[in-house]
Amino acid sequence: MNRVKLGNTDIEVSRLCFGSLTMTPFQANLSIKEGAYLIKYAYSKGINFIDTAEIYENYNYIKEALKGINREDYVIATKCYAYTKDMAKESLELALKELGTDYIDIFMLHEQESIHTLRGHQGAIEYFLEAKKLGKIRAIGISTHRVEGVLGGLICDHIDIIHPIVNKEGIGIQDGNVENMLSVIKEANEKGKGIYSMKPLGGGHLIPKAQEAFNFVRNIPYINSVAIGMQSKEEIDSNINLMETGLVPDSLKNSLMSKKRRLIVADYCLGCGNCVNTCKHHGIEIIEGRAVPNENCILCSYCARNCPEFCIKII
Template identity: 70%
Template sequence: MKKVILGKTNIEVSRLCFGSLTMTPFQANLSVEEGAYLIQYAYDKGINFIDTAEIYENYIYIKEALRGIKRNDYVITTKCYAYTKKMAEESLELALRELDTDYIDIFLLHEQESIHTIRGHFEAIEYFIKAKEAGKIRSIGLSTHRVAGVLAAGEVDEIEIVHPIVNKYGIGIQDGTIEDMLNAIKVIHDMGKGIYAMKPLGGGHLIKEVEEAFNYVKNIPFIDSIAIGLQSKVEIDSNINLLEKGFIPENLKEKLLKKKRKLIIADYCIGCGRCVERCRQRGIQVIDGRAIPNENCILCGYCAKTCPEFCVKVI
């Protein structure tokens, strides 16, 4: 698989990044052995880049997988919400310990919204800068669901890598359109920031148009790599085909269609009811302050476009 350098860093990654949230108890609930096997399988196919986060609670999967992977050829990104030196130190030491590694390739501040939130987290950034000087981190960055978050990265030299939402309908972008997001990404890419996109299938809602949706993101010239959730060999093989050939072979499509998918609502749902108003099938309702899908849900994904918190996903 083709490798690229993320921005001005010397970090070389595959064009496809293994999104690891989907294998966890929060979604597919794979065993550690199953998850580790998939990470190793993807590595053998050329995927040397994995995205995780402290909140995913899946370091143990990656630690197990690293037993069969050449560490200096593998790139690990993790994220945390730290905003003080103490919190940043605790997050880094947790990641090093639970992954059983001497360094983290990329450490991101999770879900940054604007320059104001970055300033509010700058004590953590200063700690990560020192950790980078000590060789415990190779690069620092941020993840964001907002155009303002992307643009804010351009104001901070220490932020080298940005992980934004990008999909053809802009599902999950909280403060603008996909056009706004692409304009912002191009600005910071031209400044030398490394870009790896998240949610090319809009949290699973674009699965029915997977080839068109994936190719849309793949063909954006200022995106270095694409993170996508992977929870089976079929999904790994299908996404590699999408990246390298632009389509999924029929035999893999048939296997994908057999997978029983479901709508899940993240536990940070605020119960605003916009999804209920949007659903023409009466397939979702707010109960005790949280949206809950019911037997009428047809997995159309229309409700996700109205969710201000990007809580609604298809797995």
């Protein structure tokens, strides 16, 4: 698989990034052995780039996979919500320890909304800059679901990498449409920011037209790499084929195209509202004492992280 540099950094990644959220207990609930196998399988097929986050609670999957991977050839991007130096230090030390590595290639501030939230995270950025000088971090980035978030990353000189949501229907973009998002991403890339996008299939909503949806993002020249969740060898093979040829193999088309992910809430939901307070997309609500997803749900499963009864999953 072809590799590209992320913006003005010296970090070289595959055009396809392994989105690792889908293997976690919040979604497919793979065992550590199963998840690590898929990461190594993807690497054997040319995918040298993985996206994770502190809240995914899957560092142990990646640590196990790294036992069979050339660490210097592998790029790990993770994220946290830290906004002070102490919180940033804690998040970095946790990642280094649980991943069993001496450095993180890309450390990002999770779900940034604008230049104002970035200013509110200045303490964390200052710590990451110190860590970067010490070789513990290679690049600093942000993830965002907002056009204003990309603009914030564009303005902030310390941000090397931007990880925005992009799909042909604009699913999950919180403050505009896909045209707005692409306009600011193009500007950010021209300024030297590395861009790797997320959710090309809109969190699963666009699976029935996966080929068209994936090619839309694949053909945008100012997106360096595309992160997509993968939870089986078939999905890995299909996504690689999509990236390299623009086509889903006929042998995999029926099984993959017919798959429609959905968020489910178990019968024992207490209706506490934690999920509602967590979701920034207003994609879940309490109806008659129970959480119910609605048409705004983008299947990110972040709400599951804050469910005290662990009754929310994506299947």
